[in-house]
Amino acid sequence: MYFLMLSGLLHLHTFAGRCIIHRDVKSSNILMDHSMCAKVADFGFSKYAPQEGDSGASLEVRGTAGYLDPEYYSTQHLSVKSDVFSFGVVLLEIISGREPLNIHRPRNEWSLVEWAKPLIRDSKMEDIVDPSIKGGYHAEAMWRVVEMALLCIEPFSAYRPCMADIVRELEDALIIENNASEYMKSIDSFGGSNRFSSVEKKIPLPVTPTPTEPSPIISQVLAPPQPR
Secondary structure (H helix, E strand, C coil), rough: CHHHHHHHHHHHCCCCCCCCCCCCCCCEEEEEEECCCCCCCCCCCEEECCCCCCCCCCCCCCCCCCCCCCHHHHHHCCCHHHHHHHHHHHHHHHHHHCCCCCCCCCCHHHHHHHHHHCCCCCCHHHCCCCCCHHCCHHHHHHHHHHHHHHHHHHCHHHHHCCCCHHHHHHHHHHHHHHHHHHHHHHHHHCCCCCCCCCCCCCCCCCCCCCCCCCCCHHHHHHHHCCCC
């Protein structure tokens, strides 16, 4: 259901007049309407993206601990990629069911970003995904989301994708998930049994997707907004 929120950020970043940077993308600034469609909220910290000729005076760094772009914090150089970093943290929250910061966990798990990065790079998907949906997702679709989150939280903004790239990649993940769901329904109609995709290592996309039930995590992140 977060797809509408993602589309909202894309609109801000590609606004015809001058792109706008939200500066405080986080889960508590994502509101759900009566149809459970997500909308980005709270524009109190929002700023126009810097342009050539703007004053050289640096802006006071704004954001929320756990979501704040480390490059923006250290250099005070604001760009749309700062929102991309924060959105990557939101994706990790949805995938893992963990808070961005939690000092009550072991020291190496205080930061969601620092905890998740090595696990993703080692392809330990089942250690990252929320245990409540363990085994209940399509592996390739989930990897698309996990890997996009990893790209978003790159420490250097030059290596992060733009919002348009994120939208395209998550749309592809949704197609994979929906195709697997439809295939599962066709199997069930002939008396087949449920099979869930659960992997320890990243796998290539098969010619015929492994049948699974739709993942509640991927559906939450990627479901398009309901028609009004």
